[in-house]
Amino acid sequence: QSTLKESGPTLVKPTQTLTLTCTCSGFSLSTSGVGVGWIRQPPGKALEWLALIYWDDDKRYSSSLKSRLTITKDTSKNQVVLTMTNMDPVDTATYYCARGTDYGDYNLWGQGTLVTVSS
Amino acid sequence: QSVLTQPPSASGTPGQRVTIFCSGTSSNIGSNYVYWYQQLPGTAPKLLIYRNNQRPSGVPNRFSGSKSGTSASLAISGLRSEDEADYYCATWDDSPSGYVFGTGTKVTVL
Numbered sequence: 001q002s003t004l005k006e007s008g009p010t011l012v013k014p015t016q017t018l019t020l021t022c023t024c025s026g027f028s029l030s031t032s033g034v035g036v037g038w039i040r041q042p043p044g045k046a047l048e049w050l051a052l053i054y055w056d057d058d059k060r061y062s063s064s065l066k067s068r069l070t071i072t073k074d075t076s077k078n079q080v081v082l083t084m085t086n087m088d089p090v091d092t093a094t095y096y097c098a099r100g101t102d103y104g105d106y107n108l109w110g111q112g113t114l115v116t117v118s119s
Numbered sequence: 120q121s122v123l124t125q126p127p128s129a130s131g132t133p134g135q136r137v138t139i140f141c142s143g144t145s146s147n148i149g150s151n152y153v154y155w156y157q158q159l160p161g162t163a164p165k166l167l168i169y170r171n172n173q174r175p176s177g178v179p180n181r182f183s184g185s186k187s188g189t190s191a192s193l194a195i196s197g198l199r200s201e202d203e204a205d206y207y208c209a210t211w212d213d214s215p216s217g218y219v220f221g222t223g224t225k226v227t228v229l
Contacts, residue, residue, distance in 0.1 A: 037218070039164075046121050047156075047164065047207055049218040063215035096163055103170055104211060105154045109163040 002026030004036070004097050004110035011116050012087050018115060022080040022097030029075050030055055035100030036080040038071065040093040041112075048093075052100055053080060087117045122147060123208055123221035130227040131198045139224045141191045141208030147219055151211040153191040155184055156220075158205040167206070168193065195226070203228045 008020035022036055029036065037052035051071040052060045061069050070083045080097060094114045098106035124142040131137040143149065155168035166175055168184035171191065181202075183194045191210075195202055208221035 039220075046223045047158075047209075047220040048121075049209075049220060052218065060217065062217050098164075101169075103173075104152055105166050105169040105209075106156075106164075107166045107169070107175060109165070112163050 002099070002108055004099060004108060006095060006097050006110045006113040008095075008113060008115065010114060011118065013119050014088055014117060016087050018082075018084045018087050018091070020082045020084075020095055020097075020113065020115075022082070022110060024078045024080070024099070027099065029073050029078055029080065032056075033102040036073070037098050037100050037106060038080075038082045039096045039098060039106070040091075041096070042090075042093040045093075050084075050095075051082060054100075089117045091115070092117045121222045122212060122219050123210065125206075125208060125221040125224045127222070128225045128227065130229055131195075132229045133198055133200065135198045136194060136196045137198055137226060138195075139193045139206055139208075139226070141193070141221050143189050143191075143210065143219075145189055146214040147189075147210050147212040148186065148191055149189040150213055153184065153186050154209045155182075155191075155193045156207045156209060158207065160204070164207065198228055200228045202226060 035054040038050040053071045068085045073080045094112040096112045097110045099108040152170045156164040157167045158164045171186040172184045212219045
């Protein structure tokens with residue numbers, strides 16, 4: 001059974017850097033065609049795609065947030081890490097990681113982690 | 120700032136057919152596959168439709184997707200109470216490059 005689980009701080013202060021980890025099990029990040037992406041959802045609002053990293057280390061970022069985002073993976077730990085700099089209260093959201101496929105979809109999602117940005 | 124537009128809400132009685140539309144542009148829906156996700160209250164999204172009209176294993180055939188030009192639609196036939204959820208369309212956008220979600224549609228079963 002494949003799963004993804006997000007971990008990281010629940011509260012960050014404005015201007016700080018957020019670091020989130022997605023731990024994957026049941027599938028390998030080095031398998032051809034596999035990708036892991038990050039998607040967030042502010043309370044009561046729509047989903048917003050942030051970033052994606054592929055098995056071959058190819059990376060894609062949201063054009064509106066690209067300057068603040070970095071996505072990396074640790075194949076030995078089967079983990080994907082997302083960092084977002086200069087956090088602001090508008091970045092308060094549930095952050096999800098999800099497995100991307102060759103078909104371009106996200107077919108498996110983590111449970112999500114709520115991050116609140118407040119001083 | 121979603122680039123894909125969906126109606127905020129849709130509703131129907133049990134057994135009815137409900138259709139949700141998703142409007143995009145030539146650089147996103149017009150050029151790429153469309154995906155649909157279902158988000159039940161308080162849970163993570165779940166893939167419902169991939170590559171315009173394909174259902175993952177386990178998704179009932181009551182759910183069907185289609186695409187025409189720069190628009191797509193999700194139809195739910197034989198509406199059931201457990202279908203009450205938020206539904207999002209999604210696709211890749213070529214300009215600027217990235218994955219984009221729709222504004223979301225809340226389906227209510229009356």
